[in-house]
Amino acid sequence: MEATQVMTPKAPQAPKEKRKLPAIRLPKKGKKWVRRAVILAVIAAGVYWFVFRSSGNPGLAGLAGQYVPDTVQKRDLTSAVSGTGTVTPIESYYLKPLVTGEVLEAPFEVGDRVEKGQLLYRLDAKDAEMSIQQAELSVRQAQKSYDDLASNLTVRASASGVVQQVLVQRGDLVSPGTPIAEVADTSTLMVVLPFHSADAQRLSAGQSAQVTIAGTMETLPGTVESVSSADLVGNGGALVRQVKIRVDNPGALTAANSATAAVGDIACAGSGSFEEALRQTVVAQTSGEVTSVPVTAGSSVSAGSTLATLGGSAAQSSLEDLSIALENARLSLQRARDALENYTITAPISGTVIEKNVKAGDNVNNIESGSLAVIYDLSYLKLEMNISELDLSKIQPGQPVDITADAIPGEVFEGRVDRVSINGTTTNGFTTYPATILLEDYGGLNPGMNVSADIVVERSTGVLSIPAEAVQRGDTVLVPLEGCLAEDGVTIADPSKAEERAVTLGGGDGTYVEITSGLNEGDMVLVPAQAQDGMGGGVMAAAPAGG
Numbered sequence: 424m425e426a427t428q429v430m431t432p433k434a435p436q437a438p439k440e441k442r443k444l445p446a447i448r449l450p451k452k453g454k455k456w457v458r459r460a461v462i463l464a465v466i467a468a469g470v471y472w473f474v475f476r477s478s479g480n481p482g483l484a485g486l487a488g489q490y491v492p493d494t495v496q497k498r499d500l501t502s503a504v505s506g507t508g509t510v511t512p513i514e515s516y517y518l519k520p521l522v523t524g525e526v527l528e529a530p531f532e533v534g535d536r537v538e539k540g541q542l543l544y545r546l547d548a549k550d551a552e553m554s555i556q557q558a559e560l561s562v563r564q565a566q567k568s569y570d571d572l573a574s575n576l577t578v579r580a581s582a583s584g585v586v587q588q589v590l591v592q593r594g595d596l597v598s599p600g601t602p603i604a605e606v607a608d609t610s611t612l613m614v615v616l617p618f619h620s621a622d623a624q625r626l627s628a629g630q631s632a633q634v635t636i637a638g639t640m641e642t643l644p645g646t647v648e649s650v651s652s653a654d655l656v657g658n659g660g661a662l663v664r665q666v667k668i669r670v671d672n673p674g675a676l677t678a679a680n681s682a683t684a685a686v687g688d689i690a691c692a693g694s695g696s697f698e699e700a701l702r703q704t705v706v707a708q709t710s711g712e713v714t715s716v717p718v719t720a721g722s723s724v725s726a727g728s729t730l731a732t733l734g735g736s737a738a739q740s741s742l743e744d745l746s747i748a749l750e751n752a753r754l755s756l757q758r759a760r761d762a763l764e765n766y767t768i769t770a771p772i773s774g775t776v777i778e779k780n781v782k783a784g785d786n787v788n789n790i791e792s793g794s795l796a797v798i799y800d801l802s803y804l805k806l807e808m809n810i811s812e813l814d815l816s817k818i819q820p821g822q823p824v825d826i827t828a829d830a831i832p833g834e835v836f837e838g839r840v841d842r843v844s845i846n847g848t849t850t851n852g853f854t855t856y857p858a859t860i861l862l863e864d865y866g867g868l869n870p871g872m873n874v875s876a877d878i879v880v881e882r883s884t885g886v887l888s889i890p891a892e893a894v895q896r897g898d899t900v901l902v903p904l905e906g907c908l909a910e911d912g913v914t915i916a917d918p919s920k921a922e923e924r925a926v927t928l929g930g931g932d933g934t935y936v937e938i939t940s941g942l943n944e945g946d947m948v949l950v951p952a953q954a955q956d957g958m959g960g961g962v963m964a965a966a967p968a969g970g
Contacts, residue, residue: 490949491913492903495942498888500932503877504817506808512870513803516772517794520787521765522546529783537770544795548766555763558756565749572742575708578731582701584608586722591731593716597707604730608701614682615667616691620654623664630686632668637681637694645670647686663692705730711738774800799870804862808876809855817880818843824860825877831867838862840878881930888935893950899923901949921949
């Protein structure tokens with residue numbers, strides 16, 4: 424503050440000879456003017472005295488009444504980043520139904536401790552089980568369609584025999600029913616012979632027979648295969664019945680040969696031609712292009728031997744369509760099985776049941792029912808606190824946090840910084856970052872309570888400190904010298920006897936600041952009176968060392 428300098432005019436010189444002037448009587452209005460002049464003169468004299476009395480340090484002339492002294496002493500300082508927030512469980516889960524049905528079981532109550540995977544609800548799953556059965560049938564049908572087509576692309580012999588004729592060649596286009604090859608079983612021949620009806624009635628399947636080859640008169644053993652029960656009119660009008668006899672082919676017999684036979688002493692009434700025991704025309708079962716024919720006429724084949732292979736773009740496209748249909752059916756079955764699991768509802772986390780909104784016998788709807796129950800994991804509480812971008816570099820995981828709540832006055836709870844997210848939020852050009860704080864021992868704190876948190880950046884024990892407001896620009900303080908203070912030690916008696924002193928500062932807590940050099944314990948400094956009043960009015964201050 425600059426002192427105000429008042430200029431006083433010089434007094435006029437007295438005359439050499441004194442002349443006695445007549446007395447003049449002032450009017451009442453003139454008397455008032457004189458009194459005002461006297462008052463102004465007294466004020467001017469006071470200003471003159473104050474200014475020139477403190478002319479030794481005119482910049483300190485205005486200290487009286489604006490500053491109060493404070494003592495340099497040792498204190499415990501805590502540097503912290505402060506904020507507020509609401510404590511919540513470390514994890515919470517609102518249990519919602521994914522299906523519709525009647526609740527059959529709900530074996531828990533509010534306040535119970537439940538473990539992850541524990542049964543909470545079981546719903547009636549009849550509809551889901553029926554859906555699974557339908558889906559399984561769809562898979563079987565799709566699998567059969569695929570397997571049939573894949574199998575039909577390979578044309579196979581249904582029994583052993585000899586290829587009599589190949590009816591297609593490579594490159595031919597075929598459709599269902601197109602003949603591919605003729606296969607006959609020539610290892611066993613059949614001959615059908617007429618026997619007189621009366622004789623035939625004495626024959627039965629399985630009896631041995633002697634077969635005589637026409638022309639060579641060679642005889643071969645045979646077996647009665649069957650005896651007809653119907654009478655026919657034979658040569659000469661006699662009644663006959665047909666008897667089928669099986670003969671093993673020695674290798675030379677063909678359908679061109681004929682023969683007669685006798686069963687015991689019963690001879691046939693005529694001759695007949697040999698025929699193969701099995702003759703078939705193998706046809707295509709699906710459309711496609713013949714890509715290979717691995718047999719020729721005369722080739723011996725067994726049951727299941729490949730006669731031809733079909734392919735081409737149309738056949739492959741059809742096979743691919745059936746493959747896709749099969750996969751879709753399998754996915755539908757899996758969805759149905761997954762849906763069945765939703766009828767058994769288990770605890771997704773370990774914790775305490777806070778709410779139970781549905782009981783056994785209730786019907787739930789996956790859209791309208793809301794939450795069935797609420798579970799809190801109360802092993803920890805957590806607090807989300809926004810950190811200013813200016814303080815972000817000070818915050819590290821693991822730092823201690825002092826937490827207080829208006830709902831529980833006088834108690835301080837200890838937490839720790841768990842993590843700081845770098846996903847900041849910018850509002851009006853100012854960015855904050857969320858920090859997660861965990862509390863393991865939270866006493867009477869309950870989820871939802873509003874708290875204040877101080878993240879401890881640094882703690883200093885027993886360091887010299889002064890009120891932060893005592894520090895002036897340029898890291899200087901005002902130190903009262905001898906005679907500056909009145910006898911009461913508080914009132915500033917002589918402002919000129921205070922000096923500015925440079926100091927070196929350390930850390931601080933916002934209310935007090937550490938002094939590392941420039942002052943000693945017990946020294947006095949001047950603090951702005953308004954700041955001191957504010958500190959005395961409830962501003963958090965550091966504790967004196969050892970207090």
